Amino acid sequence: MEYLLGYDIGTSSVKASLVEIESGKCAASTFFPETEAPIIAKQAGWAEQEPESWWNYLCQATKKVLADTGAKGEDVKAIGISYQMHGLVCVDKDGKALRPSIIWCDGRAVPYGNAAFEAIGGEQCLAHLLNSPGNFTAAKLAWVKENEPELYSKIHKVMLPGDYIAMKLSGGDMKTTVSGLSEGMFWDFKNNEVSKDVMNHFGFSNNLICDIVPTFSVQSVVCEAVAAELGLAAGTPISYRGGDQPNNALSLNVMEPGEIAATGGTSGVVYGVLGEVNYDKLSRVNTFAHVNHNQPDTRLGVLLCINGTGILNAWMKRTVAPEGIGYADMNDLAESVPVGAEGLSVIPFGNGAERVLQNQNPGASVSGINFNIHTKAHMLRAAQEGIAFSFAYGMDIMAKMGMEIKTIKAGHANLFLSPLFRRTLASVTGATIELYETDGAVGAAKGAGIGAGIYKDNNEAFSTLKHMATVKPEADCAPYKEAYKLWVERLEK
Numbered sequence: 001m002e003y004l005l006g007y008d009i010g011t012s013s014v015k016a017s018l019v020e021i022e023s024g025k026c027a028a029s030t031f032f033p034e035t036e037a038p039i040i041a042k043q044a045g046w047a048e049q050e051p052e053s054w055w056n057y058l059c060q061a062t063k064k065v066l067a068d069t070g071a072k073g074e075d076v077k078a079i080g081i082s083y084q085m086h087g088l089v090c091v092d093k094d095g096k097a098l099r100p101s102i103i104w105c106d107g108r109a110v111p112y113g114n115a116a117f118e119a120i121g122g123e124q125c126l127a128h129l130l131n132s133p134g135n136f137t138a139a140k141l142a143w144v145k146e147n148e149p150e151l152y153s154k155i156h157k158v159m160l161p162g163d164y165i166a167m168k169l170s171g172g173d174m175k176t177t178v179s180g181l182s183e184g185m186f187w188d189f190k191n192n193e194v195s196k197d198v199m200n201h202f203g204f205s206n207n208l209i210c211d212i213v214p215t216f217s218v219q220s221v222v223c224e225a226v227a228a229e230l231g232l233a234a235g236t237p238i239s240y241r242g243g244d245q246p247n248n249a250l251s252l253n254v255m256e257p258g259e260i261a262a263t264g265g266t267s268g269v270v271y272g273v274l275g276e277v278n279y280d281k282l283s284r285v286n287t288f289a290h291v292n293h294n295q296p297d298t299r300l301g302v303l304l305c306i307n308g309t310g311i312l313n314a315w316m317k318r319t320v321a322p323e324g325i326g327y328a329d330m331n332d333l334a335e336s337v338p339v340g341a342e343g344l345s346v347i348p349f350g351n352g353a354e355r356v357l358q359n360q361n362p363g364a365s366v367s368g369i370n371f372n373i374h375t376k377a378h379m380l381r382a383a384q385e386g387i388a389f390s391f392a393y394g395m396d397i398m399a400k401m402g403m404e405i406k407t408i409k410a411g412h413a414n415l416f417l418s419p420l421f422r423r424t425l426a427s428v429t430g431a432t433i434e435l436y437e438t439d440g441a442v443g444a445a446k447g448a449g450i451g452a453g454i455y456k457d458n459n460e461a462f463s464t465l466k467h468m469a470t471v472k473p474e475a476d477c478a479p480y481k482e483a484y485k486l487w488v489e490r491l492e493k
Contacts, residue, residue, distance in 0.1 A: 006445025009083040012036040016061035017441035024464025028068040032057040045107040048100035073233040080240035080448030082247035083162030088140040093156045113139035130279040130287035137184030162241040171223030176210040182289040216451035239451030251443025252409040253462035260408040264415030268309035274300040304394035307351035334381035340483035343368045346386035388424040412468040422471045427480035433471040
């Protein structure tokens with residue numbers, strides 16, 4: 001049996017999956033650590049992780065997944081890597097991490113990004129970077145430069161977490177991708193080069209940037225020492241890397257303009273593919289190079305993150321739902337009242353500032369309560385509708401950027417297990433929802449198959465993607481659209 005090996009370098013764990021090349025099925029998956037990986041927080045708002053810890057977790061996961069299948073190193077034909085986006089890894093000439101990685105949820109670099117946006121100019125930033133420098137990797141590096149100058153002077157290359165893992169596997173090859181540089185705010189889309197504006201403003205040398213390789217390509221190979229340590233074969237191609245959200249879209253075969261990948265866990269993410277260089281003038285969404293972005297074929301990933309989604313549903317379960325019932329029973333109870341919850345609206349933004357609202361934090365709220373009508377069932381329905389409406393609100397921004405949204409693809413998990421949520425989202429957006437069984441590590445493995453030329457393209461790689469369900473808009477969408485219109489009016493008040 002021949003396999004592809006995919007890694008997902010997450011915040012809480014590192015997952016490894018072995019995928020059978022011929023059948024496309026996942027033969028085995030495992031993750032380390034079994035308890036959540038620690039985050040170092042030396043001050044409020046800081047978040048760091050040791051890159052060497054990711055490597056140690058990967059080593060353990062690799063040995064376990066090979067043992068579980070009985071696969072030999074020579075059976076693994078290519079390796080792909082998905083990773084937590086926006087993290088900063090600083091290494092010296094020997095590839096040793098000089099400090100813990102400042103990861104995606106660390107907020108210390110916000111003032112540096114805001115100052116860059118003002119100095120470079122808002123229009124210039126949005127037209128060239130497609131985003132504000134914000135709290136992304138370049139701004140994190142600016143914090144290191146100002147606050148740790150001695151350490152900064154020793155930096156040979158700056159990397160994203162996936163670049164670091166690829167370097168470790170290869171024994172020292174320091175590479176990156178355009179997609180990775182774009183998520184770090186280092187890429188100028190207009191000039192198709194490393195951004196002179198960003199590098200000059202922060203005083204960074206271009207020598208800090210790793211050599212650029214295509215996202216799908218033999219970027220490097222596993223070195224002999226690592227092969228011996230992990231039980232892999234020396235020379236195995238490392239042929240794909242992508243940030244977790246672009247990779248989630250790849251895992252669902254979302255590659256063409258108008259396609260959307262969505263997730264509905266604690267927070268919600270909508271990631272849509274745009275076929276032209278464009279941006280939101282209010283910077284309410286982020287725009288990066290998608291995994292298949294390749295001049296002149298523009299493929300951008302427009303990323304919308306909503307903080308208050310699944311966390312609202314969990315709050316409803318704890319505090320509103322009848323005691324002892326599960327999510328499936330909650331869904332049934334919510335279905336017992338009509339669309340629109342008889343005028344009750346829930347605004348779900350209660351988990352921090354929302355970028356889609358221009359970084360405002362209005363908090364969650366309930367509007368239109370009638371003491372003579374509304375019950376727990378109405379609250380449960382209005383909450384799920386409110387979450388679906390927040391997705392639709394963000395997708396309206398995407399539509400104004402030129403994205404014609406026809407299909408929403410999602411994993412068959414979390415909020416997408418709820419028929420009510422799925423039906424509401426489909427009916428209010430007019431898009432068909434397709435649900436699949438997949439995950440990030442499996443997607444990275446199949447990405448490696450594309451990069452190594454084992455699969456001719458993404459359609460062949462994902463032809464075996466297991467389809468779970470299709471949800472079309474209701475024949476009569478008017479009640480959903482009326483409820484959404486009322487929700488928007490209440491939000492904007």
